[in-house]
Amino acid sequence: MKLIRFTVANSPNPRFGVVVRDQAVPFAVLQSKAGKSCPYLADSQSYLANLPDSQRAAKDLLIWAEQHLGELGNGERFPLNTVRLLEPVEVAALFDFGLTPRHLKNSGETIGKYENDNSQTAPLLQAFAKAVMAPKAKPPAGQPEPLSYYKGNMNTIVGDGEIVPWPAYTSRLDVEPELAVVYGNEKQPVSGFCIFNDISARDVQATEFVGGFCLTKDMANGNQLGPYLVTADEVGDPYNLKVTVLVNGHVKYQGSTSEISHKAEDVFAWLGFIAPIKPGSVMGFGTIPDCTGCDHDDFIDPGAEIQITFERLGTLRCRFTEPAGKLLPSRWPVRPQIQKYHA
Secondary structure, three states: OEEEEEEEOOEEEEEEEEEEOOEEEEHHHHHHHHOOOOHHHOOHHHHHHOOOHHHHHHHHHHHHHHHHHHHOOEOOEEEHHHOEEOOOOOOOEEEEEOOOHHHHHHHHHHHHHHHOOOOOOHHHHHHHHHHHHOOOOOOOOOOOOOOOEEEOOHHHEEOOOEEEOOOOOOOOEEOOEEEEEEEOOOOOOEEEEEEEEEOEEHHHHHHHOOOOOHHHHOOOOOEEEEEEEEOHHHHOOOOOOEEEEEEOOEEEEEEEHHHOOOOHHHHHHHHHHHOOOOOOEEEEEEEOOOOOHHHHOOOOOOOOEEEEEEOOOEEEEEEEOOOOOOOOOOOOOOOHHHHHHOO
């Protein structure tokens, strides 16, 4: 199943539903039409808290909808291309792990190229590179393997088709396509998977290795999730999915989830060791290697239309706006494509 939260024209209230062919259909409509009532499908929070019963009820309604879609009229089903797809669940917490070592190596080399002569940041980057490549010590008995993460800004979470304002403080805005898992509950920890676009300002990142990635990660609309929550049975092997990034309709980056080093169970074990995990907690596994500007030192320009496609998970779209005014001086050499915004 592809579960969605969406709004329709002239109605700002989010609806929780499912994709039926090319239509967005609210569960409230399906329950009314099918004569089947399930309070677990009122919203995504209730759905996640009541897995696996809620998933079974949703699948029953999806089967009914596939057989009776033609009986639904205007206001009961909506073409997907006419709705606004929100983040697919009401997010309780957002964690981003660094479980793709080759991306960390690639991006570290690019950042290091521009920071090599900086006496303040170069030692931090060198220490980070050593830590990433060093063998990990075995955890104490009874403790799961520690996995590094940072917490996402809950004020910046958005869904599909969003506009990302270009921050005045960066000249290297970057996409970061990630596989994300959404936590359900103790009975069914994996509720499904979605795409996570962890947008980053690369030319300020080195200054924030100590103190947290604030300017780097916390810009408006900088945490993008969607377009759907795809249930595990439909995903198959989430750690073997092709990833493609199109910019202005042309392939720019390609990669695979096969380089993710740990599974959802490892992430849940570590987080659960620290504190109970709430339904609706979202965990990104780490940026897909070769799928960012920082992997290649080949960045995206202002005004670009971006499509991030994960096999079986769909396509997550956004657009980088052009800067609203003059950009602040960059810590890195200004690319020719950005020069006009500094003039």
